Amino acid sequence: MKLYTYFRSSAAYRVRIALGLKGIEYQSVAVHLVKEGGQHRKPAYLAVNPAGLVPALETEDGTLLTQSLAIIEYLDECHPEPPLLPGSALDRARIRGIAQAVACDIHPVNNLRVLKYLQGPLGVSDEQKNAWYRHWVEQGLATVEAMLLQASRRGRFCHGDTPTLADCCLVPQVYNARRFDCRLDDLPTVTAIVDACEALPAFQAAAPAVQPDAE
Secondary structure (H helix, E strand, C coil), rough: CEEEECCCCCCHHHHHHHHHHHCCCEEECCCCCCCHHHHHCCHHHHHCCCCEEEEEEEECCCCEEEEEHHHHHHHHCCCCCCCCCCCHHHHHHHHHHHHHHHHHHHHHHHHHHHHHHHHHCCCCCCHHHHHHHHHHHHHHHCCCCCCCCHHHCCCCCCECCCCHHHHHHHHHHHHHHCCCCCCCCCCCCHHHHHHHHHHCCHHHCCCCCHHCCCC
16 A cells, blocks of 8 residues: 655545554555645645645555545555444544544644644734634544543543554544644643553554654
């Protein structure tokens, strides 16, 4: 498999975690989102993913997949052990709910292209951009904290005592929250789960700082 990735992309980070948890070997192809005006905007990469986003995954038969959650569910179906969507239909719905609270509610309004648009065409200052980021991330993670506290199946991780799709999404979002100095003091459940995840080799190997393209 070939993963088109960028070390700081939280969406690519999710997929790297999933590949590590599954023990799947892959080739990492760096697509820098800043250098050269953004390598994701170049014709060579647009031929891979017309949306110009990372990650993209080339499967064993050469098929290109996009969108991190779709990629992770594909990996889970083709490589079912260990399961990232375990349990009953209700369990899987709950796991997806936490994952989507991050991937669909928090991440889209704070990813790099949105922040660049705020600073470019809209003329927002660095201070205003960072305030925007912190507002939505802190509000979103507070919602995730509440979701976790309501859950009867919460364990060391978001769902039980093994990592799931929800943890694959949560850890990269908290990584980015820390980069932007978001307040996490009132999120003890979120931070405890992230600490448990970051103690595992698969999460450590997926971390931005150890990627080949890390700066």
